[in-house]
Amino acid sequence: MASERNVSLLRGLRYKGEGPMLTFILHRIGGLGIVLFVTVHILASFLGGKGGQFINAIYEHWLFQIFVYFCALFHAINGLRITILDLWPALLEYQREAIWLEWAVFLPVYGIAVFIILRTALGG
Amino acid sequence: MQVTLKIFRFNPEKDRKFHYETYTLEAEPTERVLDLLERVKGYHDGTFTFRRSCAHGVCGSDAMRINGRNRLACKTLVQDVGERITIEPLLGLRVIKDLVVDMEPFFENYRKVLPYFINESPLPEDGRERLQSPEERARFDDTTKCILCAACTTSCPSFWASDDYLGPAALVAAHRFIFDSRDEAAAQRLQIVAETSGLARCHTVFNCTMACPREIQITKAIGELKMATITGKLD
Numbered sequence: 001m002a003s004e005r006n007v008s009l010l011r012g013l014r015y016k017g018e019g020p021m022l023t024f025i026l027h028r029i030g031g032l033g034i035v036l037f038v039t040v041h042i043l044a045s046f047l048g049g050k051g052g053q054f055i056n057a058i059y060e061h062w063l064f065q066i067f068v069y070f071c072a073l074f075h076a077i078n079g080l081r082i083t084i085l086d087l088w089p090a091l092l093e094y095q096r097e098a099i100w101l102e103w104a105v106f107l108p109v110y111g112i113a114v115f116i117i118l119r120t121a122l123g124g
Numbered sequence: 125m126q127v128t129l130k131i132f133r134f135n136p137e138k139d140r141k142f143h144y145e146t147y148t149l150e151a152e153p154t155e156r157v158l159d160l161l162e163r164v165k166g167y168h169d170g171t172f173t174f175r176r177s178c179a180h181g182v183c184g185s186d187a188m189r190i191n192g193r194n195r196l197a198c199k200t201l202v203q204d205v206g207e208r209i210t211i212e213p214l215l216g217l218r219v220i221k222d223l224v225v226d227m228e229p230f231f232e233n234y235r236k237v238l239p240y241f242i243n244e245s246p247l248p249e250d251g252r253e254r255l256q257s258p259e260e261r262a263r264f265d266d267t268t269k270c271i272l273c274a275a276c277t278t279s280c281p282s283f284w285a286s287d288d289y290l291g292p293a294a295l296v297a298a299h300r301f302i303f304d305s306r307d308e309a310a311a312q313r314l315q316i317v318a319e320t321s322g323l324a325r326c327h328t329v330f331n332c333t334m335a336c337p338r339e340i341q342i343t344k345a346i347g348e349l350k351m352a353t354i355t356g357k358l359d
């Protein structure tokens with residue numbers, strides 16, 4: 001008798017897909033992060049009162065903002081890369097370059113935002 | 125140099141779970157990983173089981189995970205992967221024994237795309253071959269190179285999630301015939317690949333292209349199929 005299908009989330013994550021697979025994983029994390037943000041936002045407005053304020057305090061915290069901003073920005077820029085490549089398949093030969101370009105756009109934009117969030121939060 | 129091989133082992137007659145075994149061998153940097161596997165089987169443990177045939181990257185039978193990434197053991201040199209080498213079977217398929225996996229779900233998907241030449245029209249007047257220009261031939265040249273090793277399909281997260289997904293190899297085969305000017309079943313195949321278990325499950329992860337030992341631009345071929353299903357055009 002053969003084994004069950006040889007796969008699990010952990011074994012999949014251990015696959016060495018390198019840069020492109022990393023963007024795939026971050027895209028999923030980004031999507032989940034956005035859903036989490038929207039959910040707590042709706043929940044906070046729905047509950048109101050003390051409970052609402054407590055949830056507000058969590059997602060308005062600078063740590064959460066840094067996380068959510070990462071999710072939204074990465075999801076957007078990576079989504080744009082995939083859309084462009086899907087519309088012009090000939091460009092898929094330059095997939096590696098496209099990923100470098102994506103990071104080159106993402107890192108400075110994200111870096112500036114993190115800087116501003118931190119300055120506002122910690123610098124007073 | 126001394127090489128340490130950590131090999132996935134599973135004997136369905138004895139084991140309930142897989143385990144790893146470690147072997148230390150002397151090897152030349154220019155030897156292939158397949159040579160080391162042969163040595164383990166020949167000198168260390170005759171029960172060790174894996175597939176191989178041509179040993180020259182042509183038959184596609186020895187695709188496996190080498191240091192966490194799908195490769196052909198016969199095309200991977202020791203110097204390319206270092207002195208600590210982990211060998212595991214392809215992901216997403218059932219393990220029959222050690223590195224031998226059940227390839228049936230892979231071939232089942234392959235058969236779905238009608239991977240053979242279809243042309244019911246009468247032969248040309250001279251009764252000989254159906255001609256095509258060098259440009260027409262070049263259109264699908266890349267996807268003719270597939271050796272059905274399954275390295276691509278079993279590196280794909282969508283296939284790991286569900287083996288209903290046709291997978292990159294079947295889509296490569298579909299591309300090979302859909303873009304062949306002599307073939308007449310492109311429309312039928314486009315319908316098959318456009319189903320929910322087909323193109324829509326490709327999330328442009330790119331693992332397949334990186335894993336392909338034939339260096340086929342798989343994601344590009346899939347992208348061209350996506351466009352063809354949207355526009356209905358084959359240019």
Ligand code: SF4
Nearest residue numbers: 270271273274276336
């Ligand atoms: S497309 Fe490449 S990786 Fe996939 S089965 Fe064919 S040769 Fe193997």
Ligand code: FES
Nearest residue numbers: 179181183184198
């Ligand atoms: S043994 Fe034939 S491809 Fe490696």
